[in-house]
Amino acid sequence: MANAVAIAEPGPRTWGRGLSTFLYRRSTLYLFLLLLPPLLWLGTVYLGSLFALLMQSFYAIDEFTARVVPKVTLATYKQLISHPANIDIILRTLSMAVAVTIASAIVAFPIANYMGRYASPRMKAFFYVGVMLPMWTSYLVKVYAWRLILAKQGILNWALSAVGLDGVLATVLQTPVVGGPSLASSYFGMFIVFVYMWLPFMILPLAAALERVPQSLIQASADLGAHPRQTFWGVVVPLALPGLAAGSVFTFSLTLGDYIIPSVVGAPGYFIGMMVYQQQGTAGNIPLAAAFSVVPIVLIAIYLALARRAGALDAL
């Protein structure tokens, strides 16, 4: 019986086995080899290009030759913040990003809550596909479709007047700043399109976070006398905050950086993304374009610092 059990019978000595044994003994070297390709990718392609961008923003353009002078200077940043129009663009983009993030969180929460905590496995699969399906279609097609939907002769206008709510729409459109001649040419319409576009990025991390809230914590809360509403605000929401933080970083940064939606839908005011596009394209001022694209990075860093301070990342 004992003879029948072959214990670690060494196979034929091959080159591959020798290498495996060598790497097994030197686990640090093995880890290094394993990490080298992704580190190169992350280092050169991601961080490297980001660093190059950052460097560009510290150069300035020669007014006469329109060429970038590779000398470190704060002149470009001075140019960025000294023009009131630029400040307007930053504030406009920031306000839109904040509004879109808040609205996405409010719309996403009930859906994510259902997906993460109540749906049966079949229903959950259906919802995940439903949430992601729109992301598989062309971004441009969706944006142009929205322009038609929101247009004065569009389906939304028609549907609202069919149910007698055209008065409400008129009131919204008469609101200063967010209103306009039609939804398609107002900031409110642009806001709707942004929320539609980025909603999946809020729902998915939020649903994942809610799914991880242990059932026993919900029961412990009820057991200790908490009504469902108290359990929701005292246990479920705090434990979902990391998901909310992750989702809001997506919606916030995507809104800050987008230039297609503001140029297709909404009022004619410039957004940061459009400025980057224009400065590096038609205007040919690469340093200013770089400085503009540093703005969202700084804003997101501030946002994350605030979120961390508020304890939103504690339960990570």
Place this chain on the structure above:
Amino acid sequence: MSAAIEFRNVARQFGAVRAVDNVSLSIAPGEFFALLGPSGSGKTTCLRLIAGFEQPTSGQVLLDGADVTHVPPYERNVNTVFQDYALFPHMSVAENVAYGLRVRRVAPEERRKRAKEMLALVQLEGLGERSPAQLSGGQKQRVALARALINHPAVLLLDEPLGALDLKLREAMQIELKNLQRKLQITFVYVTHDQGEALSMADRVAVFDRGRIEQLDTPRGLYTRPHTSFVARFVGGANVIEGELARTLSGNARAFAIRPEMMSLDGAAAGNGRVSCEATVIDIQYHGSSSRWQLRAPDGTVLAVMRPETGAASDGHPVGSRVRVSWSPEHMVPLAETG
């Protein structure tokens, strides 16, 4: 005085599975009551029915005489110590303990004061500011206990509370829990699959198997007078002898139980009105103060014999040798036919 907890023909069905099958029981105020059984026997479902996390498919659950069958958990004067402790990770230890007061809108100073008292009761003074993640298993256990006791519940439910602790700590906590229960005079309902734990702590034990109560008795009663072969085996680790061997040994075909420590391998002790039978030694396990012998009777039944460890290794009975095992007839416990 009405019972602290009463089940009237309670059943709970999950799909085709009857997790709890027509259970009736009554637990007196201040009693330490254990629900004992293997996993899947329905004991935890019973606990969840008392807490209100489950609702019975049929039957009634009463707390202190009032029908609470459809009352939600947050309106029952019952608190639970969860198996995984279920401490809120986003709150400090003190906030966890005070949670039951917070949801009842008790003022913050009062909350702090009482949380401090509860932490002192479970000997965790000064750990209030820590986060649950910084505590050891035993400390988490105490926090869960303090949190469950802060609302002065009439009944405390404990779901395998010591399951995750190591042996030494488990024994210390058993004594502490028992003392706490005596001091607070609260009804404890304790779910466990460890018969030693149930026997040493509880006033009465309900032994569960396949959703039914096999026997509800005092620990001594369960151990010395098991009614069914399941209880004899699960609680006492007793030998159950049935069929032809039972007929040969006791004179009738009714199965009986005989506990390993009541059996002797001493050849000279056989006779004198003792029941005896021939058997082959198949294994000897050394346990320190005693040894556990596995014997095979002529019909193939495996018998366990506990032998105090006094002399040499096997007293000249090596594995494979034949021995005569004997016991006094009054230690034989006749069993019900079922089981």
